[in-house]
Amino acid sequence: MTIRVLIADDHHVVRRGLRFFLDTQTDIEIVGEATDGQDAVEKVNKLNPDVVLMDLVMPRMDGIEATKKIRETNTTIKILILTSFSDQDHVIPAIRAGANGYQLKDIEPDELVKTIKAVYDGQSQLHPQVTHHVLTHMTGGGQEENLLDTLTKREKEVLIEITNGKSNKEIANTLFITEKTVKTHVSNLLSKLELADRTQAALYAIKNGIK
Known part of the structure; x- marks a missing residue:
């Protein structure tokens, strides 16, 4: 299956470089480019890509606000932040906005392809520096432990598989249940843990040492 990608970045050289390399991949198709956050939101609604490569600092509307806008109407499109910023002032808002992954622009091209495919398959993909910021930022305490206690045994098993980066299909095969049941x-578990997406769930589980 071909992964349809939209590139959102205000720098022409960056967009051109990403397109030049990704066009060499037989299973990735660049369906469009956006020059700022507002343009990205409009292009998403028009082109319906599978994955959006989203820069953070852009004119008119930044990547965080664009991610929020996209998430208001679409929860299935994968959004991979691709930026030069790894500080928590950029990382935390991006994850909260609903980004499925966060990588830095110095990533190796081949690694970027792997990341795009992993995000498309429903896996969480965070740069190590980003993971550190998110785990440090998340508060600890009894409330989180109580929330984990509300999960059923099967929900905990699914959560553990999510932390291993598995897609719904892979989880279904591992636990011998249907993919529809996994989605349920x-x-x-996201509702019980009061979290927005799989990325937050995986980080939550890691931080609390779920076994």
């Missing part, structure tokens, strides 16, 4: 468990 994921929805339920």
Whole structure:
């Protein structure tokens, strides 16, 4: 299956470089380019890509606000932040906005392809520096432990597989249940943990040492 990608970055050289390399991949198709956040939101609604490569600092509307806008109407499109900033002032808002992954622009081209495919498959992809910021930022305490206690045994099993970076299909195969059942468990555990997406769930589980 071909992964349809939209590139959102205000720098022409960056967009051109990304397109030049990604066009060499037989299973990735660049369906469009956006020059700022507002343009990205409009292009997403028009082109319906599978994955958006989203820069953070852009004119008119930044990547964080664009991610929020996209998430208001679409929860299935994967958004991969691709930026030069790894500080928590950029990382935390981006994850909260609903980004599925966060990588830095110095990533190796081949690694970027792997990241795009992983995000497309439903896996969380965070740069190590980003993971550190998110885990440090998340508060600890009894409330989180109580929330984990609200999960059923099966929901905990699904959560553990999410932390291993597995897609719904892979989780279904591992636990010998249907993919539809996995989706139900994921929805339920996100609701119980009061989290927005799989990325937050994986970080939550890691921080609390779920076994």
